[in-house]
Amino acid sequence: MGLADEAKRVAAEFEYSAEDVNKGVKEFIREMDEGLGKTGAMLSQIPTYVTAVPNGTEKGLYMAVDLGGTNFRVCSIQLHGNSTFSLTQSKVAIPRALMSAKTSKELFSFLAKQIENFLKTHHGEHYHSHIRRRLTNSTERGFRDEEIFSLGFTFSFPVNQIGINKGTLIRWTKGFDIHDAIGKDVCEMLQQEIDALHLPVRVAALVNDTVGTLMARSYSSPGKTGTLLGAIFGTGTNGAYVEKLEKVTKLKQIQEETGEEIDESTGEMIINTEWGSFDNDLSVLPNTPYDDDLDKESVNPGIQMFEKRVSGMFLGELLRRAILFLLKKHDCPLFADRDSSENDVHSTTNIADDSGIYKQWGLDTSFLSITHGDRSPGLRITRQTLDKEYGVTAASAEDAEAVQMIASAIGKRAARLSAVAIAAIVIATNKLESPADVATDNDAALGVNEDGIVDIGVDGSLVEFYPDFEDYIREAFRQIPQIGERGEKRIRIGIAKDGSGVGAALIALVADKVV
Numbered sequence: 001m002g003l004a005d006e007a008k009r010v011a012a013e014f015e016y017s018a019e020d021v022n023k024g025v026k027e028f029i030r031e032m033d034e035g036l037g038k039t040g041a042m043l044s045q046i047p048t049y050v051t052a053v054p055n056g057t058e059k060g061l062y063m064a065v066d067l068g069g070t071n072f073r074v075c076s077i078q079l080h081g082n083s084t085f086s087l088t089q090s091k092v093a094i095p096r097a098l099m100s101a102k103t104s105k106e107l108f109s110f111l112a113k114q115i116e117n118f119l120k121t122h123h124g125e126h127y128h129s130h131i132r133r134r135l136t137n138s139t140e141r142g143f144r145d146e147e148i149f150s151l152g153f154t155f156s157f158p159v160n161q162i163g164i165n166k167g168t169l170i171r172w173t174k175g176f177d178i179h180d181a182i183g184k185d186v187c188e189m190l191q192q193e194i195d196a197l198h199l200p201v202r203v204a205a206l207v208n209d210t211v212g213t214l215m216a217r218s219y220s221s222p223g224k225t226g227t228l229l230g231a232i233f234g235t236g237t238n239g240a241y242v243e244k245l246e247k248v249t250k251l252k253q254i255q256e257e258t259g260e261e262i263d264e265s266t267g268e269m270i271i272n273t274e275w276g277s278f279d280n281d282l283s284v285l286p287n288t289p290y291d292d293d294l295d296k297e298s299v300n301p302g303i304q305m306f307e308k309r310v311s312g313m314f315l316g317e318l319l320r321r322a323i324l325f326l327l328k329k330h331d332c333p334l335f336a337d338r339d340s341s342e343n344d345v346h347s348t349t350n351i352a353d354d355s356g357i358y359k360q361w362g363l364d365t366s367f368l369s370i371t372h373g374d375r376s377p378g379l380r381i382t383r384q385t386l387d388k389e390y391g392v393t394a395a396s397a398e399d400a401e402a403v404q405m406i407a408s409a410i411g412k413r414a415a416r417l418s419a420v421a422i423a424a425i426v427i428a429t430n431k432l433e434s435p436a437d438v439a440t441d442n443d444a445a446l447g448v449n450e451d452g453i454v455d456i457g458v459d460g461s462l463v464e465f466y467p468d469f470e471d472y473i474r475e476a477f478r479q480i481p482q483i484g485e486r487g488e489k490r491i492r493i494g495i496a497k498d499g500s501g502v503g504a505a506l507i508a509l510v511a512d513k514v515v
């Protein structure tokens with residue numbers, strides 16, 4: 001077989017038909033229901049205790065902090081009440097030593113100190129007047145309630161959330177390792193250190209980044225529409241959506257165990273699906289030999305199977321494995337060194353020994369975006385990138401076409417799988433049931449606006465930069481009978497930036513209303 005035929009054959013392995021999409025949607029809806037009923041299901045469906053989404057009219061000054069992996073971000077957000085906001089922020093690297101400090105107090109007092117520095121620098125007036133008042137006031141903290149900054153705390157480590165500002169650390173990841181923090185409430189640890197510095201700050205909400213994305217989009221989306229779903233397609237993938245409280249049947253049991261009160265006034269709660277682990281047992285997900293090998297050689301085989309087919313961390317690796325497969329095929333002339341020997345073009349390749357193509361995780365997903373979007377003659381841009389970034393000298397146009405064909409197939413499959421998750425949530429929440437012309441007032445709060453539009457917020461480099469990602473999602477929507485041509489037109493997808501800033505602030509705002 002020639003190179004073009006081989007590439008076509010590999011690309012075909014990544015095809016994900018309309019029938020597959022529909023099977024996927026059906027299974028996703030089944031797993032959503034299962035997850036709402038019990039803990040420990042494949043789709044975790046985690047209650048977030050956030051019971052309302054904003055509509056853009058919210059006002060006020062809030063704080064947000066974000067402890068991700070390498071940095072600690074502190075910001076203040078002024079919500080103007082007209083879907084816009086101003087954001088002031090600072091960022092510090094977490095000292096390595098603190099990541100494995102002896103006690104969690106060392107880490108959290110460092111974080112509180114950064115909050116203090118931020119207040120001094122950016123809200124000096126506010127800060128000093130509080131300090132003066134504290135010295136002359138005998139009440140416990142020395143601040144009047146209305147003078148306290150409410151803060152949303154984005155904490156990107158696994159936590160068991162049991163209230164809007166309560167969650168215990170399950171385990172550290174990303175190089176952190178502080179034993180005594182495990183099992184403790186991370187909001188309380190931060191609050192203690194904030195109080196030790198007498199800062200006018202209340203940790204009002206523990207924030208998951210996907211929920212932040214949903215809130216940020218809901219605040220800034222056009223019109224007064226509430227957003228239905230916030231979805232991330234970046235390093236990983238996940239989604240959070242607005243669910244009817246009565247459908248979250250496992251809440252009662254959780255409540256009995258934790259004794260926490262739940263605000264039932266809106267009749268809704270945002271649910272963090274943790275959809276990266278959709279269909280871990282591969283009952284409907286596609287599975288090529290490249291998917292299989294990627295999973296087996298990953299740190300968590302059998303887990304996050306949906307994420308391993310959809311998100312930025314994995315798509316480059318899938319392409320790398322498909323390329324390696326072609327390279328190993330005896331009769332396939334991919335990247336053959338045509339100068340090395342007139343008679344045996346396959347004897348050597350023109351790839352540098354230290355090329356990322358030979359290393360696990362060595363091919364970045366941004367390469368898929370580059371080659372998929374390459375319209376240059378002879379795929380010059382793809383060839384140049386292969387040369388500069390991956391040590392492939394003198395790739396031919398035919399080589400580049402083969403690589404592009406497979407990369408595009410991997411990207412398209414990822415987008416169609418993303419459509420499965422989004423469509424399932426739109427269908428399961430009945431958002432398209434009411435025709436546009438009979439949408440009621442109540443629908444506005446439920447993620448359907450006056451024009452019957454269902455609003456979805458997305459974030460992450462993959463959805464932002466991979467060309468055609470949204471078009472592929474829409475094509476799949478039209479192939480799902482419950483959505484179809486008409487439904488697809490009513491689904492609006494918009495980028496939601498800064499979930500851990502403005503999104504976290506909005507969660508703090510909603511939390512304030514509850515207490």
Ligand code: ADP
Pocket residue numbers: 233234235236311312313314364365366367369459460461462465466
């Ligand atoms: P995070 O999800 O970590 O907050 P991003 O949304 O930037 O950050 O996602 C990073 C992931 O996106 C990485 O896996 C990276 O390989 C991938 N990525 C970065 N740039 C692009 C691009 N132009 N096209 C597709 N994927 C990209």
